[in-house]
Amino acid sequence: MTEDELINSYPHKHLLGIEGLLPTSINFLLKSSNDYVDYLNNKKNGKLDILKNKICINLFFENSTRTRTSFELAGKKLGADMLNISVGTSSIKKGETLIDTAMTLNAMQPDILVVRHHDAGAVKLLSEKVNCGVINAGDGPHEHPTQALLDALTILKRKKKISGLKVAICGDIMHSRVARSNIHLLNTLGAEVRVIAPATLIPKGIESLGVTIFYDMKSGLKDVDIIIMLRLQLERMSGSFVPSIREYFRFYGLDREKLNFANPDALILHPGPMNRGVEIDSELADDIDRSAIFEQVQMGVAVRMACLKAIIDHKLKAND
């Protein structure tokens, strides 16, 4: 592959994770996403036909509103035929194995599968059994690549760069695929990444992924440019990983006081859905100067358009 091709294309059949992607591939996807942001911002623009007559299946083994809708919208904007399969109505509930589901869907000859699954590695397993391209929309606590891309795009939009920024990821690092994908992406593009959480939510060996660990919000937030807050799932609260919501918010919830330790222009991100009053102060979440939480959603559609297109382009090139 020539250098030019490396910079101007995405060289993989699937998008299963950020880990292992070259900076060129990440930058290519971000640049392409950025083009779609401009396109989406112009209300006059109608549907595109880049994915016309292409079949894209959203296969979600886990509940999701924003990611699924975002992919659906992205696909439709590109002119693809979008299908949604969710667990509640499918034969997975009837005991079909993942591989059988994959084979069945494969027989319908889709062009892209967008898959979310509650087990780490499940999307990779599925990708080995189908002929089409697969996009990982979240696999257990492993990776969620499109979320990391949209976070990066949001940061780029506001800060114009990623390299050299100090980024703090706060909250449930242990169970978070968003944290892992973000760590890989931000490190690849040259940011300095910290994680902040109580020790019960920090997984073993996370420092070897290239992060510094902080157990204290105030020292962790010192001088940071970007704060990525993670959702604390309700079942992790009260006694298992943290003793109570009240205690968690006191020490790890983001409020004005703690925010003051960060850079004055620090930007707050959150992959959603938010628990107001658990990990983030409600008023802060709505402050558009500081928080880019709703902007992230907009970026999401553009990023997913770019990813869908990249996978299709790769497929077309492979067929040539």
Add this chain to the structure above:
Amino acid sequence: MIKKNNPFNSDKKISKKYLLKNGSIIDVIKNKIIKEDLYIKNKVVEKIGKNLSKIVDEDTEIIDCKNLYISPGLIDMRVNISEPGHEHKETIKSASMSAASGGITSLVCMPNTIPPIDQPAIIHSIQRKAREVALSKIFCTGCITRNFKGEEICELHLMKQSGAIGFTDGIKSIENTRVMRRALNYAKSFDGLIIQHAEEHNLSANGVVNESETATRMGLKGIPSYAEPMIVERDLWLVKETNCRYHVNHISTKETVEIIRKAKKLGLPVTCDTSPPYFTLNELSLKDYRTFSKLNPPLRSEEDRLSIIEGICDGTIDAISSDHTPQDQDAKRLPFNQAEFGGVGLETLLSLSLNLVKNKYVSVEKLLRLLTVNPAKILNLDYGMINEQSEADISVFDLSKSWKINPESFFGKSKNSPFDGLLVEGKNIMTFVRGRLVYRL
């Protein structure tokens, strides 16, 4: 792979005579290699000596064993047979064929069958079946507690009388210290052997791999490595008090080796074994979410692997078992979290162990002790050595024959080997059980 002639001989009536010439007999007691002939007649080793060709009977089959080692048959301390209960994964017959092809002449089956071996009747039933169909000798362990519940102890003494050679709850640790104390205390009264699978279940709950950077990267729930040694450490208090014989199965961590080393120095009646995955592989073979590498205990770090080898070399680890755990395709072709634990090991036990010889960690005669006489001693079995007039359970292997592990060519029913595709040196060529040539490559 096309299988040539049937390499097995299951005819139990005919007792032939064999003369193994020019081989190197491994004397595991004296730790040396003897270059002499070996004459097998009437189920036993009739004579060992030089130039026996002249004295053997006329109808003796003479087998040239030039460049081959003649070892006592292997004794495998930990095998999950799956019959009764999961006959689609493995049966007594298929496990024994698998064992025979791997040079194993005696195997110890774990009690986690369905129904579990928690009463004498089940032992009788398995033994009856084994007499009918098995090529190798099959011994049973019994449960320590009824239905592995960890609450009430089983009829240990009655099971021992019926042939149980040790007691274990298989893949479960006895969690309740009081129950464990009682089991050790009770077994002491009839010199029973308590075998522990060491795992602190509260710590390991839902865990699927070793807790480490690898687990974190892959987003898999880890099991801290100290979940193993802390149970051993606890048990040692009880062993100290009861002085009951205590054996730990498939140890996998550096700390467990250290603790047992220390306990042995204190003279406690403690023994342990490990299995080939723990000295051959480390957690990196989980790459790409390979479910065949999902084992219990999980594959550990490289440091742990090297410590296990050290334990084998300095005698802390007494035995090597296959920890054979057959799983059918459907149990492994799943997302990593959902896949079952375990790998098959009967047909690779000898070769993978011999790799330690190839890599110059240990001599062949010393290594074979861990596969023969040591487990025999722990289990109070009168096998595992080659003496005149002892039952002729023998493995003849070629130390330098190289082959690629291909589970599809295994004789067992399940193919879930974590060593798929590995190149190894050393292969079993012939297996004799009670003087009968049951397998010949």
